[in-house]
Amino acid sequence: MKTSFDHAKSAARFIADKERAHWHDQALWFVRQKRDKAVKSIPEMEELRRAAEEIKSHTMEYLGYYLELFEERANANGIEVYWASDASEHNAIVAKLLEEYGAKRVVKSKSMLTEECGLNPYLENLGIEVTDTDLGERIVQLAKDHPSHIVLPAIHLKKEDVSKIFSKYLHTDPAKSDPEYLTHAARHHLRRKFKEADAAVTGVNFALAKEGAFVVCTNEGNADLGAALPDLHIACMGIEKVIPSAKELGVFTRLLARSATGQAITTYTSHFRKPKPGGRVCVVIVDNGRSGLLEGENSKTLSCIRCGACMNTCPVYRRSGGHSYGYVIPGPIGSVLAGAKDVSTYASLPFACTLCASCDNVCPVKIDLHERLRHERKEAIKVSKYTSKRVFLHMAAWVLQRPGLYSALMATMRFVLPHIPRSILYNRFNIWGREREMPMPAKKSFKDLYNERTR
Amino acid sequence: MSARDKIFDALKDRRRTPSFFPVPKVNHSVFDDRVAIFSQNVKAAGGEVVMLKNPYRDEIVKHFPKEGEVVDTREEVSSIPYKDEIDLAIIEAEFGVAENGAVWIDPKERYPREFLTLSENIAVVLKKDAIVDTMHEAYGRIDLFGVSYALFMAGPSKTADIEQALVVGAHGAMCMKVFLY
Numbered sequence: 001m002k003t004s005f006d007h008a009k010s011a012a013r014f015i016a017d018k019e020r021a022h023w024h025d026q027a028l029w030f031v032r033q034k035r036d037k038a039v040k041s042i043p044e045m046e047e048l049r050r051a052a053e054e055i056k057s058h059t060m061e062y063l064g065y066y067l068e069l070f071e072e073r074a075n076a077n078g079i080e081v082y083w084a085s086d087a088s089e090h091n092a093i094v095a096k097l098l099e100e101y102g103a104k105r106v107v108k109s110k111s112m113l114t115e116e117c118g119l120n121p122y123l124e125n126l127g128i129e130v131t132d133t134d135l136g137e138r139i140v141q142l143a144k145d146h147p148s149h150i151v152l153p154a155i156h157l158k159k160e161d162v163s164k165i166f167s168k169y170l171h172t173d174p175a176k177s178d179p180e181y182l183t184h185a186a187r188h189h190l191r192r193k194f195k196e197a198d199a200a201v202t203g204v205n206f207a208l209a210k211e212g213a214f215v216v217c218t219n220e221g222n223a224d225l226g227a228a229l230p231d232l233h234i235a236c237m238g239i240e241k242v243i244p245s246a247k248e249l250g251v252f253t254r255l256l257a258r259s260a261t262g263q264a265i266t267t268y269t270s271h272f273r274k275p276k277p278g279g280r281v282c283v284v285i286v287d288n289g290r291s292g293l294l295e296g297e298n299s300k301t302l303s304c305i306r307c308g309a310c311m312n313t314c315p316v317y318r319r320s321g322g323h324s325y326g327y328v329i330p331g332p333i334g335s336v337l338a339g340a341k342d343v344s345t346y347a348s349l350p351f352a353c354t355l356c357a358s359c360d361n362v363c364p365v366k367i368d369l370h371e372r373l374r375h376e377r378k379e380a381i382k383v384s385k386y387t388s389k390r391v392f393l394h395m396a397a398w399v400l401q402r403p404g405l406y407s408a409l410m411a412t413m414r415f416v417l418p419h420i421p422r423s424i425l426y427n428r429f430n431i432w433g434r435e436r437e438m439p440m441p442a443k444k445s446f447k448d449l450y451n452e453r454t455r
Numbered sequence: 456m457s458a459r460d461k462i463f464d465a466l467k468d469r470r471r472t473p474s475f476f477p478v479p480k481v482n483h484s485v486f487d488d489r490v491a492i493f494s495q496n497v498k499a500a501g502g503e504v505v506m507l508k509n510p511y512r513d514e515i516v517k518h519f520p521k522e523g524e525v526v527d528t529r530e531e532v533s534s535i536p537y538k539d540e541i542d543l544a545i546i547e548a549e550f551g552v553a554e555n556g557a558v559w560i561d562p563k564e565r566y567p568r569e570f571l572t573l574s575e576n577i578a579v580v581l582k583k584d585a586i587v588d589t590m591h592e593a594y595g596r597i598d599l600f601g602v603s604y605a606l607f608m609a610g611p612s613k614t615a616d617i618e619q620a621l622v623v624g625a626h627g628a629m630c631m632k633v634f635l636y
């Protein structure tokens with residue numbers, strides 16, 4: 001990603017197609033409404049959110065302990081555990097495991113981590129065929145595109161787009177764009193991929209320290225089918241995915257699907273504790289910046305269970321699309337994570353936010369997302385592209401501390417502003433004027449009016 | 456330094472043994488009529504509940520339209536890897552969860568794991584009195600130390616990845632029925 005990346009610019013491309021942008025907004029709002037309904041159906045929702053927050057912060061405090069316990073217990077169960085400091089180590093480990101095995105074809109279920117690490121292109125370069133088996137991910141993979149949402153990867157595409165993609169690659173009837181027809185065509189195509197596969201790669205939703213097991217949640221059943229057929233199953237997880245034990249799953253399984261899609265639970269909530277007879281299970285645990293994040297102000301973002309609720313509710317995400325963020329995870333949580341990773345590249349992201357805090361209110365683990373975004377703004381403003389904004393804000397702060405000067409300046413502005421030519425007022429240093437019209441100043445200030453009334 | 460050492464070094468202040476384990480206390484819902492709530496939620500998950508006094512294989516098969524390969528996993532099943540489609544797999548569930556219609560299935564390696572996803576139709580057999588209120592009781596009941604692979608299954612496989620339209624039968628079962636006895 002180049003430093004010239006700018007959310008407002010890429011969002012402008014997205015909203016150029018007004019009809020599609022509106023449709024996108026509505027589609028996500030529909031998911032948000034389903035979430036609301038599901039959440040309201042359980043009176044103890046707030047208690048659950050608090051419990052989830054507590055469990056996560058406890059686990060983060062003792063993260064080293066729980067990871068070690070997980071490793072020990074998983075090993076005892078016959079699961080191999082590998083560690084990777086960063087994305088390239090992660091990719092190298094997965095590749096090595098596959099190559100040792102002579103695996104040429106891999107089926108993969110959804111994992112934002114492998115997306116973050118760029119696993120697919122890495123393996124493809126080595127001549128390994130990777131098939132994303134989650135329907136949404138398969139669609140974007142065939143389209144040589146990227147997921148625009150962490151739960152609904154193809155939410156930016158319409159059924160007609162999918163029909164076009166499938167008719168090209170799966171030879172479906174280009175005249176048909178019925179979702180059922182398209183889904184079943186994909187089922188047929190992917191069944192073959194599953195049967196041919198030499199290995200499966202899955203993500204991990206929760207790793208259970210005490211039991212040395214891990215849990216994968218899907219609606220499609222692709223993780224289960226993938227893990228069951230070939231003999232090698234590689235599960236990739238970030239260090240933050242561990243929780244103390246299965247008991248805490250009572251809380252998380254009640255929250256995850258309700259927050260994500262408004263379902264009471266995902267269709268498959270699968271617990272892997274031992275390899276199948278004759279099989280091999282390898283877990284790759286990745287840091288990739290997470291341990292650093294843990295020591296900083298944004299440590300709470302590590303509690304994220306990747307439900308996507310903050311995206312569905314975000315007025316900016318819904319109207320600008322996931323790709324406008326230029327980062328693997330979009331929306332409120334993505335903006336914070338991207339900024340924590342590389343503040344100069346992603347400096348525009350914390351400003352893609354109205355600070356409405358709707359995300360805080362839906363987040364099942366109660367991450368204070370809007371506070372995080374505000375914090376990221378403080379960091380982003382230091383980046384050179386925001387120099388004029390920073391200088392102006394410093395000036396404003398200086399003036400605001402001097403009431404006499406402020407009143408005098410305001411009185412002058414009220415008189416002068418209406419007479420300034422547009423070309424000067426909307427000069428290139430006025431970054432607020434880029435997308436906005438300045439309101440015309442009132443004739444009298446509030447203070448003047450107040451003084452007149454109370455006289 | 457190995458990656459493992461690097462990670463644990465970064466976490467060195469977080470390696471002490473916690474003096475307590477978080478036991479989240481949540482005052483949760485209890486249902487008067489668990490069977491009714493369970494049935495409602497199986498339906499919401501795209502499945503169906505059938506009351507059946509005697510869940511014999513022949514009785515169950517009648518509830519599925521197509522004649523074909525039927526595997527009753529309650530009987531001895533060959534452990535030969537099975538990569539062809541099965542039309543109907545009959546599976547015993549240990550218990551169900553009222554709040555979401557999920558059933559806990561533990562194959563105990565008695566039959567290949569893929570039976571659960573390769574089969575076109577799934578018939579789950581479940582005792583009426585083995586339904587708990589919520590996931591809290593569910594996890595209170597499970598002893599994962601005795602499990603190698605087990606899952607909660609709620610309805611048939613589904614997706615809404617194309618324009619949010621719900622389609623049943625993404626990868627796993629196209630049809631799932633729970634037989635309560």
Ligand code: SF4
Binds near residue numbers: 259304308365366
């Ligand atoms: S930040 Fe919260 S709402 Fe957003 S994806 Fe993560 S858990 Fe869900």
